[in-house]
Amino acid sequence: MxxxxxxxxxxxxxxxxxxxxxxxxxxxxxxxxxxxxxxxxxxxxxxxxxxxxxxxxAPSPIPLHYRKREKHDLENKKIIAEKAISYLKDGQVVFIDGGTTSLALVASFPYDLKLTVVTNSFPVAVLVEDLPNIELIFAGGKMCKISFATASIETIDFFRNFRADICILGICSIHHERGITGVFYEDSLIKQNMIQNSNFVIGISSVEKVETAESYFVCPIKDIDVLVTNISPEDEIFKVYKNAGITIL
Structure with missing residues (x-):
């Protein structure tokens, strides 16, 4: 052969x-x-x-560039957003990263929801602008044109100044042994800081990213409290994550 x-x-x-x-x-x-x-x-x-x-x-099957990702798998992003929205309550401070699934969640926010959103994502910031009861705090720094989000030393340091109630973590890849990993070094460091400075972490991921891995380590799976996906939480693929103490939604 x-x-x-x-x-x-x-x-x-x-x-x-x-x-x-x-x-x-x-x-x-x-x-x-x-x-x-x-x-x-x-x-x-x-x-x-x-x-x-x-x-x-396997590596993550998701396209790298934001413009391609924003049109990818839209129906499943809506399913994930509908599940995750139940965790958001008035008065919370919420970290939201630059993932397109995170953007789908913001697009589902009720008009009268009252939050403080801290984000490095330009598309998230644009959506929040139209919601009158949400205070926006934007993490500055150099913009990454692939992700449409800021990703630099200034951005990494920025998230250390907050203690969020919830972190909405868009997941690139998650593997029960390799943990949560990402494609970009700076973005992975930003996610690390968001996790470390949050009381509760919600990972949002389509099932096609589960049991895949990329080059840059974000955190072990035990660092997330809830994993929200687009399929039934009873699927066999989630057994090892449940055994690690993660709530599957």
Whole structure:
């Protein structure tokens, strides 16, 4: 079997199982573990998977650029927003990051909801502008044109000045062993500070991001209190997260 054919089989296998071990692939493809490790490294270098100790996990399937993400999976974002809105009450201080699922949540805010929103997202800020009872505090710094959010040292430091009641955390990738990870270094540091300075953390994520991983660590899964997704919380994929003490909604 040629290398290209073997690597395609590895990617097809991973897309179905989300995680694979070198031992599994070695037996499945009848080649040595050394050959599999070389294949996984090549595929990881191309960004097609994330090589981890003993095997590999799938990367997030979500587009990187905001303009592509804002049109991606709109119906499921609405489902997630409808579930998550129940946690927001008048008088809270709420961190909201730059994810497009977070934006869908803001778009579902009742007109009379009274919050203080602290965000680094330009699109979130634009939506909040039209809500008369929501106070907006915007985190400054250098704008990332891929995410339409500020992402710099100034932004990272900014969130240390607050103690939020709730953090709405848009998740890029979540894996029961690898934790929550992101594509961009600065954005991952911002998320870390938001989590550390919040009393309660709500992770919002479509199920396609579950059991995937990216390059930059945000936090272990135990740091989030609730994971809101677009499918039933009884799905088998969430068993390990429930066992970690996370509420699935």
């Amino acid at each position: 040629k290398k290209e054919e073997r690597q395609k089989i590895i990617l097809d296998y991973l897309s179905k199982e989300h995680r694979v071990t070198s031992i599994e692939l070695s037996g499945f493809l009848s080649v040595s573990e050394d050959t599999i490790r070389r294949d996984l490294k090549e595929l990881s270098d191309q960004g097609l998977l994330k090589a981890v100790r003993g095997g590999a996990v």
